[in-house]
Amino acid sequence: MTVRAIDARRAAVLGSPIAHSLSPVLHRAAYRELGLADWSYDRFEVGEESLTGFLDGLGPEWAGLSLTMPLKRAVIPLLDGVTETAASVEAVNTVVFAGDGRRTGDNTDIPGMVAALRERGIEQVDSAAILGAGATASSALAALARICTGEVVAYVRSAERAAEMRQWGERLGVEVRTADWADAAEALRAPLVIATTPAGTTDALAGAVPERPATLFDVLYDPWPTDLAARWSAYGGAVVGGLDLLVHQAVLQVEQMTGRAPAPLDVMRKAGEHALAAR
Template structure:
């Protein structure tokens, strides 16, 4: 393959996914498949990292480093360490991607685009009213994704509703009507266009969604390990529609590959359909 020099990407580079815990991450398989298909001799590894060690890690990267993927708990910890943020990262106050180029650290959020692309691929391309479980960095991305899909109102269910100020503020910035409710209210909700869960994979919401909601409303569960989650099991037992968290992982990773190779999440890769196919098969 010819050098992708239009984006300034080097022929050889180092990248990594950082987070804690990180041993379960599928990101190395996804990215390695993409770079092999693109003919790039790039190394992509997984590094166990918490917020306390992040600044030191960034400060010791040399010119061979091209970028980083970030998982929890680093999507917000990284913000004060960056030189620039894209609009989505600034809006959601979360960056899951860092491009290291030209002496700068540029932060991006590809989670929003990953959620939107995953849902559209599953046939969920409109959501006037949504239900969102969780209030962290990934929930902020999910709320922004719902807005992009046309949501006008979202019920946000939290274990501690008093901690909902940030997600409510984001909703207002997005032009959404957001109602924060305790997660125990889930059984009382039976009408929505989309349910999104950002609860950790091993988390149990402690309540069951109504049968009507499970039968009629698609669930997008961002978790993928362990699978199925407690919530996904509820939906599957009712014969409902579940969009697997690996779909978000796949599509946000494709956007990261765009950033690392060209610096632009909107610039399609050469033969992108084939790249996406090898990434999907790597899972």
């Protein structure tokens, strides 16, 4: 059957820089598996200064957007509403357009983290450690609010970051204690360690991995494995990687934008693995 042009739907990922994004690979794989031949998914280099103009120029064929840095907070004033999840961390990574043009923002990183951990059998922990204090760390705290019954220790580099993490903890209902980054090796003995720092930051910690590590969630996916993840795995610890997070949050985006569920998790993961292997 020939699909009329008016029936074609569009989605895309926005951010700056954006060339490295795997989102098009994941979403396009989902569309193929779901038989959505009339759907397309692209990437656009968009910064904060050009976001308003980009959104205002979108037509009725647009179903949704994925957002990465630096747009996750900048987009909020431009939306008609945000979900409770997105509001909890003041960060939107998903925008869904309704038939009437309304723009609703959501955050699939948080449930994506929970789903990635659950896939590896991590349903609940009695304590955890977070390496870093950026935007991803606040999402990690929100995820831990759902699965951690005790204290979370955040290892940070400054008093300002420490104060921010404690504030996020109060807001999210998580008991947060902060510690200096110089003592980050202590974090590796926690039942769950979530590394949220940029590439290379945790390399120096690889030599401090304990003989029987528990679970590491490293949000990076390129390069992979990180030195920390490689040593962790070599010592027999469970490792959840950034691709796991990327795929699980993308699954939720596909379901919201297309209205089709479940999205093909395994197909999307294999497409992501193939794309990373080709880099």
